[in-house]
Amino acid sequence: MTTGRSIIAEIDFSQDGKQMGYLRLPHSVHRSAYGWLPIPVASVKNGSGPKVVLMAGNHGDEYEGQVILSRLIADLEPEMVGGQVIVLPMSNFPAARAGRRTSPIDEGNLNRTFPGDPNGTVTQIIADYIENVVMEGVDLVVDLHSGGSSLLYHEACMLVSAGAGPADDPDFKSLLSAFGLTYALYIDGAATTGGFSSSAACRQGGSAITTELGGGGTVQPRLLAMADQGLKHMLGAFGALTGPLVPDAAPGAPTFQPVDPHSHYVYANEPGIFEPAAELGDRVAAGQTAGWIHFVDTPGRAPAELRFAAAGITVCKRQPAMCQRGDCLWHLAEKS
Numbered sequence: 001m002t003t004g005r006s007i008i009a010e011i012d013f014s015q016d017g018k019q020m021g022y023l024r025l026p027h028s029v030h031r032s033a034y035g036w037l038p039i040p041v042a043s044v045k046n047g048s049g050p051k052v053v054l055m056a057g058n059h060g061d062e063y064e065g066q067v068i069l070s071r072l073i074a075d076l077e078p079e080m081v082g083g084q085v086i087v088l089p090m091s092n093f094p095a096a097r098a099g100r101r102t103s104p105i106d107e108g109n110l111n112r113t114f115p116g117d118p119n120g121t122v123t124q125i126i127a128d129y130i131e132n133v134v135m136e137g138v139d140l141v142v143d144l145h146s147g148g149s150s151l152l153y154h155e156a157c158m159l160v161s162a163g164a165g166p167a168d169d170p171d172f173k174s175l176l177s178a179f180g181l182t183y184a185l186y187i188d189g190a191a192t193t194g195g196f197s198s199s200a201a202c203r204q205g206g207s208a209i210t211t212e213l214g215g216g217g218t219v220q221p222r223l224l225a226m227a228d229q230g231l232k233h234m235l236g237a238f239g240a241l242t243g244p245l246v247p248d249a250a251p252g253a254p255t256f257q258p259v260d261p262h263s264h265y266v267y268a269n270e271p272g273i274f275e276p277a278a279e280l281g282d283r284v285a286a287g288q289t290a291g292w293i294h295f296v297d298t299p300g301r302a303p304a305e306l307r308f309a310a311a312g313i314t315v316c317k318r319q320p321a322m323c324q325r326g327d328c329l330w331h332l333a334e335k336s
């Protein structure tokens with residue numbers, strides 16, 4: 001398929017049926033003069049109906065979604081789909097292959113790069129193609145993230161951009177309920193102007209759900225099963241998936257929690273070793289000790305005590321103990 005862009009798709013998105021292959025991104029390097037980067041893609045299309053784009057590996061060190069979508073590609077058949085489901089299990093392929101948040105080629109963070117640039121760096125080219133070709137006319141984008149190497153989320157979460165776009169729409173809220181992950185976290189979002197995949201979806205006229213499924217560089221079976229069940233149940237409710245692949249019920253009932261972009265975050269103010277003073281899922285009070293930063297290289301120096309600025313539930317924490325000034329150590333959410 002030709003698009004006037006440098007990426008060449010091995011599959012034809014306009015065709016019915018199940019197709020699997022690669023988006024070929026030309027990449028001429030010392031090891032491979034005429035080579036291309038193979039970005040895996042699948043399209044399962046069955047007549048008219050909603051167009052859904054499922055993404056994982058947007059950040060390459062977030063493995064849960066990559067596992068879920070890899071399995072889904074194998075299981076999906078055209079008769080199970082109403083409309084079209086396009087799957088990108090390693091959206092930022094160079095980052096996903098390296099197991100890194102950002103691309104080792106250009107240090108690009110795909111989920112800050114949309115709408116990208118067809119003549120830019122590798123990450124910018126990928127962002128442009130996903131937003132303007134893969135998401136063209138999309139109804140719903142689901143981007144499966146997790147905490148990655150540096151963060152660990154409590155349970156399975158859905159992130160929703162608050163204050164703009166479809167997030168306040170009752171139909172969209174019922175879609176989040178059909179997904180049924182533990183928390184729906186309403187964050188401040190530049191719904192149509194941001195560099196996120198959700199911003200790209202909004203610009204293309206669609207809705208977007210971003211997940212956070214654990215993290216810490218791991219794959220947790222219970223959260224994986226929840227997300228897998230929830231995704232299929234939600235796609236069934238949306239009319240994109242039919243048949244035995246659609247579970248009878250959502251995995252749970254989410255609680256809807258706003259996240260304050262300032263008071264709900266705790267950052268390291270000095271480099272050192274972070275000792276948390278709470279567990280994930282705790283309800284903490286404003287002023288409560290959040291943890292300490294230890295300066296083991298300075299004998300006798302007292303640790304710096306950090307406090308939560310607001311009350312809330314600890315939904316996310318930094319996974320490695322080593323921290324630098326500016327690292328996010330905690331983020332909270334508070335039920336409205």
Ligand SMILES: [Zn+2]
Pocket residue numbers: 058059062111145146148
């Ligand atoms: Zn991510």
